[in-house]
Amino acid sequence: MPEIDVAAPAARRLEWRTAEVVDIVDETPRVRSLILGVPGWPGHRPGQHVDVRLTGEDGYRAQRSYSIASAPEFAHLMLTVERIEEGEVSPYLASEARRGDRFELRGPIGGYFVWTAAEGGPLMLVAGGSGMAPLMAMLRHRAAAGSTVPTRLIYSSRTFEDIIYREELDRLAARRDGLEVVHTLTRRQPPGWSGGKKRIDRDMLAGLGFPPQARPTIFICGPTSLVEQVARSLRELGHDAKMIKTERFGPTGG
Amino acid sequence: MDTERRHTGADAVDGNAAGGLLTELFALDMTVAEVTCASCGAISELGAARLYGGVMGAIFRCAACEAAVVRLVRTPAGLWIDMQGARRMFVRSPAD
Numbered sequence: 330m331p332e333i334d335v336a337a338p339a340a341r342r343l344e345w346r347t348a349e350v351v352d353i354v355d356e357t358p359r360v361r362s363l364i365l366g367v368p369g370w371p372g373h374r375p376g377q378h379v380d381v382r383l384t385g386e387d388g389y390r391a392q393r394s395y396s397i398a399s400a401p402e403f404a405h406l407m408l409t410v411e412r413i414e415e416g417e418v419s420p421y422l423a424s425e426a427r428r429g430d431r432f433e434l435r436g437p438i439g440g441y442f443v444w445t446a447a448e449g450g451p452l453m454l455v456a457g458g459s460g461m462a463p464l465m466a467m468l469r470h471r472a473a474a475g476s477t478v479p480t481r482l483i484y485s486s487r488t489f490e491d492i493i494y495r496e497e498l499d500r501l502a503a504r505r506d507g508l509e510v511v512h513t514l515t516r517r518q519p520p521g522w523s524g525g526k527k528r529i530d531r532d533m534l535a536g537l538g539f540p541p542q543a544r545p546t547i548f549i550c551g552p553t554s555l556v557e558q559v560a561r562s563l564r565e566l567g568h569d570a571k572m573i574k575t576e577r578f579g580p581t582g583g
Numbered sequence: 584m585d586t587e588r589r590h591t592g593a594d595a596v597d598g599n600a601a602g603g604l605l606t607e608l609f610a611l612d613m614t615v616a617e618v619t620c621a622s623c624g625a626i627s628e629l630g631a632a633r634l635y636g637g638v639m640g641a642i643f644r645c646a647a648c649e650a651a652v653v654r655l656v657r658t659p660a661g662l663w664i665d666m667q668g669a670r671r672m673f674v675r676s677p678a679d
Contacts (some may be wrong), residue, residue, distance in 0.1 A: 343607075378600075380603040396585065398586040439600075439614045440612040551630045577594070
């Protein structure tokens with residue numbers, strides 16, 4: 330008689346865990362990363378997210394989801410959070426949280442928006458603003474795993490100062506291991522800027538992305554307007570809709 | 584993913600964002616469950632559906648025809664789930 334392991338699925342159930350802030354990195358004037366220690370963390374795959382739950386002194390709870398920006402190979406969990414003034418959770422994470430603070434989170438969540446080096450490529454990543462976070466987890470994993478999968482990142486930011494992980498992206502691209510990084514700045518460009526100077530559009534995707542014949546796996550993350558524009562353009566260029574994974578933030582914040 | 588903005592507007596996001604809510608109901612990862620829309624017959628992963636709503640409840644709409652395929656509502660007593668818009672679901676066995 331076959332043995333049925335009824336315990337296995339139940340063990341996958343998510344539980345709320347206590348995360349402790351072990352370090353904080355100021356990424357841009359509006360964005361910072363929290364490095365978290367999470368005892369009992371079961372590991373994650375690049376692209377997955379966590380739910381964060383904050384409980385006020387009066388018992389009021391607010392819950393939001395944030396992508397994991399760190400590679401699975403990294404000992405801690407990194408969340409990169411943009412300050413959204415009218416938010417309920419982001420102001421705490423992006424401004425108030427201090428080293429040693431604790432809050433609840435559960436995860437990892439979502440196998441849909443996930444890439445691991447074992448899945449191969451080519452890999453095409455398109456990010457807008459802090460939509461870079463889950464894609465950074467993929468790039469960090471790619472480097473940590475020694476993958477040379479041909480990879481292109483097209484990353485849209487408002488200004489040079491708003492580019493998150495800028496120096497680390499420069500370092501990753503300098504490894505010359507098959508990763509190409511292209512930035513576009515939509516609001517203001519520094520003198521002598523050689524990257525893109527407009528929003529990501531069909532021409533940019535046709536010129537810089539992989540052709541549909543290469544059948545790249547595509548991940549797009551950012552504000553809804555950017556994600557929908559890019560996904561539509563890629564379908565028009567002939568990319569198979571099944572190869573395009575999207576993660577919309579919602580409307581662009583102020 | 585950063586769902587803070589989503590709570591400040593009425594836009595849909597991707598079904599993947601409700602993965603945490605789904606784990607309160609299902610033991611397996613439902614964001615990669617393949618759902619057949621009862622209205623148009625399109626098959627897509629639940630993570631790719633259009634998601635409306637928030638922590639208190641969610642409506643997953645077919646990315647092809649916008650028909651509601653799954654509705655989840657949290658009440659003080661528990662969670663309601665309405666799947667009449669999903670003709671069937673295929674959930675792959677975990678790798679091991």
